[in-house]
Amino acid sequence: MKICFNHLLLAFSYALDCVEQDCCYVSHFHGKRIAYFSMKMGEYFQLNQEAMNHLIACAILHDNGMSEYYKYGEHLDVDEFLKAHCIAGERNMSYLPFYHHIEDVVLYHHERVDGKGPFHKVEKDIPLYSQIIHLADWVDIHYSFKKMDPIGYQKMLNDIKELEGIHFSQEVIQAFISTITFEVIEQDLYALNYELKNNEYLTYREIPHSQVLSICQLFAHIIDSKSPHTKSHSIGVATLASQMAIYYHNDQDKVLQLFIAGVLHDVGKLVIDRDILEKPAQLTDREYTYMQTHAYYTYRILTDMDLGDIVHWASFHHEKLDGSGYPFGKVGDELDFNDRLLACCDIYQALTEDRPYKKALSHQESIKIMREMAHQNKIDSQIVEDINRIF
Ligand SMILES: [Fe+2]
Numbered sequence: 366m367k368i369c370f371n372h373l374l375l376a377f378s379y380a381l382d383c384v385e386q387d388c389c390y391v392s393h394f395h396g397k398r399i400a401y402f403s404m405k406m407g408e409y410f411q412l413n414q415e416a417m418n419h420l421i422a423c424a425i426l427h428d429n430g431m432s433e434y435y436k437y438g439e440h441l442d443v444d445e446f447l448k449a450h451c452i453a454g455e456r457n458m459s460y461l462p463f464y465h466h467i468e469d470v471v472l473y474h475h476e477r478v479d480g481k482g483p484f485h486k487v488e489k490d491i492p493l494y495s496q497i498i499h500l501a502d503w504v505d506i507h508y509s510f511k512k513m514d515p516i517g518y519q520k521m522l523n524d525i526k527e528l529e530g531i532h533f534s535q536e537v538i539q540a541f542i543s544t545i546t547f548e549v550i551e552q553d554l555y556a557l558n559y560e561l562k563n564n565e566y567l568t569y570r571e572i573p574h575s576q577v578l579s580i581c582q583l584f585a586h587i588i589d590s591k592s593p594h595t596k597s598h599s600i601g602v603a604t605l606a607s608q609m610a611i612y613y614h615n616d617q618d619k620v621l622q623l624f625i626a627g628v629l630h631d632v633g634k635l636v637i638d639r640d641i642l643e644k645p646a647q648l649t650d651r652e653y654t655y656m657q658t659h660a661y662y663t664y665r666i667l668t669d670m671d672l673g674d675i676v677h678w679a680s681f682h683h684e685k686l687d688g689s690g691y692p693f694g695k696v697g698d699e700l701d702f703n704d705r706l707l708a709c710c711d712i713y714q715a716l717t718e719d720r721p722y723k724k725a726l727s728h729q730e731s732i733k734i735m736r737e738m739a740h741q742n743k744i745d746s747q748i749v750e751d752i753n754r755i756f
Pocket residue numbers: 427428450474475
């Protein structure tokens with residue numbers, strides 16, 4: 366498959382921002398702004414194209430460990446929380462095929478050069494990319510750029526200079542001052558988005574299947590980490606979908622694409638509040654309507670990723686043949702075979718796993734429910750029978 370890795374990440378960054386907003390205050394487009402500031406500072410250090418790609422990837426993913434917030438959010442103090450999200454984020458980064466180039470960058474993205482950060486590293490032991498991301502992140506958390514005027518901008522630079530030798534190194538501060546000019550700060554979000562998507566550093570590459578799989582594992586881990594009750598749901602749906610694709614004699618590429626659709630089908634859940642995802646009881650009508658928007662967000666995020674057929678296979682997993690599904694109310698004619706397949710795999714996986722409000726059902730019980738749904742013209746009866754045959 367030919368993909369631009371950072372394009373995928375940029376689309377995914379919207380979901381990551383929502384996760385972060387769920388646990389602490391960050392600006393809209395936080396991930397993208399950090400990526401943009403880092404890219405500009407990377408130019409100061411004259412990074413080559415490959416290095417720039419790595420830096421941008423780390424910048425977008427710097428807080429990916431936040432989706433595990435539920436594990437430690439309530440009972441850790443701020444310092445412990447900082448450390449925990451760095452460790453979780455670093456572990457997820459190790460799925461990336463180019464991890465050996467970016468080892469420890471996410472782990473140390475909150476380190477201070479005076480050694481008073483979460484892991485007490487000093488300037489010489491903190492990777493340059495971590496230092497760049499740390500400054501970009503600090504600035505975005507502490508200042509609002511919307512109403513910033515030249516006087517406010519100058520004050521911000523003075524504040525940063527005050528932290529030389531404490532939080533940041535002289536060199537990284539110089540990189541910031543040289544590249545993040547008032548004109549850069551002034552840019553609106555559309556301009557920033559455009560520059561990130563159309564810069565000279567983005568590269569489309571033919572990526573081997575094994576590498577696509579590890580990238581998928583990274584995404585799946587972040588998605589499933591948001592809720593302990595669905596911790597293996599995405600991988601479960603992906604595995605079912607690919608096994609079924611093999612049963613239907615699809616070629617290797619199609620099998621992989623269906624696996625990716627399975628991994629990403631609930632990416633929109635990252636946008637949904639944790640309290641709703643984990644509610645240990647049936648949702649109210651209003652909460653249920655809100656929860657349903659996850660399928661629409663999956664559609665939006667995947668459309669941005671430019672993933673071809675994978676977009677509809679993944680996003681239509683709650684559509685029903687009789688038009689009663691969501692988010693678009695598609696009917697049978699509008700749902701191709703793989704749209705229907707993903708829908709069935711999602712239902713089978715959900716029925717056979719524990720949820721906050723119910724225990725896992727057996728294969729027989731699940732098939733019984735699915736046959737009833739097929740009888741009501743909700744899902745494809747032939748696929749239900751094939752699932753029964755295979756699992
Ligand atoms: Fe962070």
